[in-house]
Amino acid sequence: MDGEGTLRLHIPGARFRPGDRPDFSYLRLPPAGAAPRPPVDAPAIATRDLAFGLVRTLDDDGVAVGEWNPGLGADELVRGLRTMALVRAFDERMFRAQRQGKTPFYMKCTGEEAVATAQTYALRPDDMCFATYRQQAILVARGTPLDEMMGQIYANALDPTKGRQLPVMYTAKSRGYFSQSGNLATQFPQAVGWAMASAYRRDTRIASGWIGDGASAEGDFHQALVFASVHRAPVVLNLVNNQWAISSAQSVAGGEESTFASRAIGYGIPGVRVDGNDYLAVFAASRWAAERARSNHGPTLIEHFTYRAAPHSTSDDPARYRAGDEWERWPLGDPIARLKLHLVRAGAWDDGRHSAMLRAVEADVAEADARAQALGVHGDGPHHDPLTMFDDVYKDMPWNLREQRDELAALPGRAT
Amino acid sequence: MTAPIRELGFAEAIREALAIAMAEDERVFVMGEDVGVYGGAFQVTGDLVQRFGEDRVVDTPISELGGAGVAVGAALTGLKPVFELQFSDFSTLAMEQIVNQAAKLRYMLGGSVSVPLVVRMPTGSGLGGAAQHSQSLEAWFAHVPGLKVVEPTTPYDAKGLLLAAIDDPDPVIFFEHKLLYKTKGPVPEGRYVVPLDRAETRRAGRDLTIVAAGVMAQKALDAATILASEGIEAEVIDPRVLRPLDMATVARSVTRTSRLLIVYEGAKSFGIGAEIAAAIAEGEAFGHLDAPILRLGGAETPIPYSPALERAAVPQVEDIVAAARRLARGEA
Numbered sequence: 001m002d003g004e005g006t007l008r009l010h011i012p013g014a015r016f017r018p019g020d021r022p023d024f025s026y027l028r029l030p031p032a033g034a035a036p037r038p039p040v041d042a043p044a045i046a047t048r049d050l051a052f053g054l055v056r057t058l059d060d061d062g063v064a065v066g067e068w069n070p071g072l073g074a075d076e077l078v079r080g081l082r083t084m085a086l087v088r089a090f091d092e093r094m095f096r097a098q099r100q101g102k103t104p105f106y107m108k109c110t111g112e113e114a115v116a117t118a119q120t121y122a123l124r125p126d127d128m129c130f131a132t133y134r135q136q137a138i139l140v141a142r143g144t145p146l147d148e149m150m151g152q153i154y155a156n157a158l159d160p161t162k163g164r165q166l167p168v169m170y171t172a173k174s175r176g177y178f179s180q181s182g183n184l185a186t187q188f189p190q191a192v193g194w195a196m197a198s199a200y201r202r203d204t205r206i207a208s209g210w211i212g213d214g215a216s217a218e219g220d221f222h223q224a225l226v227f228a229s230v231h232r233a234p235v236v237l238n239l240v241n242n243q244w245a246i247s248s249a250q251s252v253a254g255g256e257e258s259t260f261a262s263r264a265i266g267y268g269i270p271g272v273r274v275d276g277n278d279y280l281a282v283f284a285a286s287r288w289a290a291e292r293a294r295s296n297h298g299p300t301l302i303e304h305f306t307y308r309a310a311p312h313s314t315s316d317d318p319a320r321y322r323a324g325d326e327w328e329r330w331p332l333g334d335p336i337a338r339l340k341l342h343l344v345r346a347g348a349w350d351d352g353r354h355s356a357m358l359r360a361v362e363a364d365v366a367e368a369d370a371r372a373q374a375l376g377v378h379g380d381g382p383h384h385d386p387l388t389m390f391d392d393v394y395k396d397m398p399w400n401l402r403e404q405r406d407e408l409a410a411l412p413g414r415a416t
Numbered sequence: 417m418t419a420p421i422r423e424l425g426f427a428e429a430i431r432e433a434l435a436i437a438m439a440e441d442e443r444v445f446v447m448g449e450d451v452g453v454y455g456g457a458f459q460v461t462g463d464l465v466q467r468f469g470e471d472r473v474v475d476t477p478i479s480e481l482g483g484a485g486v487a488v489g490a491a492l493t494g495l496k497p498v499f500e501l502q503f504s505d506f507s508t509l510a511m512e513q514i515v516n517q518a519a520k521l522r523y524m525l526g527g528s529v530s531v532p533l534v535v536r537m538p539t540g541s542g543l544g545g546a547a548q549h550s551q552s553l554e555a556w557f558a559h560v561p562g563l564k565v566v567e568p569t570t571p572y573d574a575k576g577l578l579l580a581a582i583d584d585p586d587p588v589i590f591f592e593h594k595l596l597y598k599t600k601g602p603v604p605e606g607r608y609v610v611p612l613d614r615a616e617t618r619r620a621g622r623d624l625t626i627v628a629a630g631v632m633a634q635k636a637l638d639a640a641t642i643l644a645s646e647g648i649e650a651e652v653i654d655p656r657v658l659r660p661l662d663m664a665t666v667a668r669s670v671t672r673t674s675r676l677l678i679v680y681e682g683a684k685s686f687g688i689g690a691e692i693a694a695a696i697a698e699g700e701a702f703g704h705l706d707a708p709i710l711r712l713g714g715a716e717t718p719i720p721y722s723p724a725l726e727r728a729a730v731p732q733v734e735d736i737v738a739a740a741r742r743l744a745r746g747e748a
Contacts (some may be wrong), residue, residue: 017453
């Protein structure tokens with residue numbers, strides 16, 4: 001047989017590395033408006049073309065076309081635009097705060113703002129979100145006070161985790177936002193479990209679970225799909241394919257051989273691959289999946305096809321592993337610029353209002369930061385008494401913890 | 417002919433060991449998340465991908481369990497994988513393949529197979545990593561028959577122990593404390609090994625014995641310097657290898673000093689301290705003790721993030737000094 005002989009190990013890599021000139025023509029993007037929108041009770045196999053294709057609504061002129069156009073009003077779209085701009089301004093401010101030594105760590109979602117913003121507005125406010133560290137837009141869209149989020153980053157008195165968690169490991173129970181995990185992907189089966197419990201309790205709320213392209217290699221991803229399929233869990237499962245897992249291209253997670261959305265079909269779950277930088281397309285896909293879940297037709301896997309414009313985190317330096325101008329050459333553009341263009345074309349927006357809006361969100365962020373910093377930043381003193389570290393290990397403190405706490409309290413000059 | 421000795425960082429010493437093993441033996445390869453072009457989360461693998469290629473410095477998908485299983489499968493063919501976990505906390509995800517497979521396969525298959533696997537993992541707190549990036553889980557692995565567990569303190573030992581671990585025909589868990597990566601020390605060029613069953617006496621003393629591994633051995637040495645200025649001479653023993661543990665060296669020391677303090681970063685109960693204390697209590701050295709054995713371990717809490725809390729959660733130099741003082745002055 002041709003090709004037989006000694007075996008060769010395939011090593012996937014990145015298409016472009018530093019010094020290369022990125023050329024994304026290999027993506028062969030389908031035109032906006034081409035994808036059909038099946039009914040929400042469609043079986044998994046009916047979404048085959050959606051899972052391998054790409055749902056897009058905004059064409060190059062910013063006009064919304066096709067069956068997936070969600071037909072949102074201008075007010076709703078402006079709200080989405082403002083939230084995305086607010087998230088970007090928040091990210092810029094916190095990134096600078098890290099460079100200024102006010103927090104040792106931060107993670108931006110630049111270029112991916114549409115994904116979490118549009119989905120949040122497509123969900124109901126009390127639906128439950130199990131996000132990763134790059135969906136801060138969920139919290140912003142749900143009106144979480146920015147100074148509270150900053151307080152978490154500064155680990156000061158505003159931090160709801162009481163100085164116990166890493167920066168950006170937010171939690172906000174009252175806003176239907178769980179938290180993140182150091183070990184990746186753990187939230188994916190948890191979202192399924194939450195959704196199954198919601199169904200078991202005959203509730204009306206659904207869950208939204210999130211994962212990245214890289215973390216989809218974890219067993220949790222596959223196990224979550226099995227349980228979601230078996231029990232038709234009312235959950236929207238989101239995979240954000242931003243092309244990079246720190247330095248590993250999505251090919252290292254299996255994106256070279258197939259799409260991530262297509263994983264769903266084998267589990268009997270509809271898969272939809274969506275242009276993640278197209279606010280309207282993300283909204284439409286999210287609403288389709290949410291309706292499906294809420295009407296007991298079960299889970300959906302949405303692959304949000306986007307690009308991580310920022311470094312993985314403030315500890316990362318992408319110049320080591322990717323071409324410097326990839327983001328500029330990314331063919332699906334910037335979600336904020338694309339939604340702005342759409343609104344301008346529709347006569348509902350203009351440069352003047354846009355500039356005023358950008359100034360307003362920057363002012364909001366600056367004011368929130370002033371309030372947060374008034375309570376201290378990272379490392380400028382113990383914001384939380386070290387004795388509090390023994391709280392919440394258990395609901396009721398057992399004798400051995402009480403003993404350790406008392407020992408610490410008794411140390412001269414130790415407890416504050 | 418002795419090899420020239422240079423000052424080398426702890427991370428560089430580990431990289432040098434990997435490079436020597438890979439250059440000598442084509443069966444040795446490195447795998448893990450971001451170990452290639454990125455050079456590893458803590459820059460340990462560094463430029464190895466440029467020197468040895470992408471098929472010997474393999475970026476893996478983000479699946480600790482998958483990676484460990486693949487490493488076991490490759491090791492069964494006679495290859496010698498060195499699998500890097502980004503944080504020892506992520507070992508929870510790989511436990512099945514390490515504990516139930518790698519550790520037991522030789523035994524369960526009647527001695528017919530070998531799993532020459534090394535799993536390297538950064539351990540410990542001190543960098544603000546919080547509850548899921550700061551744990552000290554050495555005792556978990558040290559509890560498993562079939563595994564060897566190593567925790568070096570100096571760059572010299574890091575290199576020599578890693579070369580010994582790669583040479584070893586059985587699975588070795590190699591803990592690297594994150595606070596040690598940037599420490600420096602003398603390291604000879606070329607190949608040498610540090611045996612996987614011998615403790616090192618880092619400082620001689622007559623008044624008490626302190627047993628501590630990894631970064632805690634460094635803290636114990638700092639504490640010993642302070643104690644010496646007060647007239648208390650502490651002997652500091654660095655086990656280097658937690659399984660199999662060189663108890664003979666500890667027992668000999670305790671027989672002379674009559675006092676024992678064990679310092680470790682993991683939660684105090686059910687930890688390394690319990691094993692060492694029990695082994696002394698069971699043996700001849702027990703009769704030489706003039707005071708109860710003291711353990712100084714981590715707080716029984718997850719590791720918190722905020723610096724003041726994180727510091728208070730694990731033993732610090734002043735804690736070791738205070739405990740040693742009480743022990744030496746008969747106040748314990």
